[in-house]
Amino acid sequence: MADVDKLRVNESIRADEVRVVEPDGDHDVVPVEEALERARDHELDLVEIAPDADPPVCKILDYGKYRYEKQKEEKRRRKKSKSMEMKELRFRPRTEQHDFNFKADHAREFLEDGNKVKAYVQFRGRDIVYKDQGMDLLRRLIERLQDIARIDQPPQMEGRRMTTILAPHKNK
The missing domain is CATH 3.30.110.10 (Translation initiation factor 3 (IF-3), C-terminal domain)
Incomplete structure (x- = not known):
């Protein structure tokens, strides 16, 4: 859950160029301003998924929904790993x-x-x-x-x- 909160979203992305992954799966390297424009066209967010890559990988998606899904997954994982006494x-x-x-x-x-x-x-x-x-x-x-x-x-x-x-x- 904490990892999802650390992701950079939209204007907080610091890179000059990013590899943007569109909702339909297409991807290419573009300036961050163009990637933000594409995200606005889809009425979604630009989320930095892999900040350590060169160039950083960003995905166009609904950040709120993405965060919710990751939190649910983390909760399910914690529930499954019930500690044995x-x-x-x-x-x-x-x-x-x-x-x-x-x-x-x-x-x-x-x-x-x-x-x-x-x-x-x-x-x-x-x-x-x-x-x-x-x-x-x-x-x-x-x-x-x-x-x-x-x-x-x-x-x-x-x-x-x-x-x-x-x-x-x-x-x-």
């Missing part, structure tokens, strides 16, 4: 089935909302000897969510945590 779920090696189900349901909600889920098993003290239970727990979670999620990072140890990251399928 990372949600975290913490388990212990001996997490009970009810708690596991409850957290798995939360993970499903996060993934359906388009967020990534970082699930980890926290090992405290002597829990570290139960790494196999932690791996089993994360595998069960992945298996349960495989219909809506893909593995972004497989289960691996990070210090005293076993971590995995799940991301929603791209087709959603």
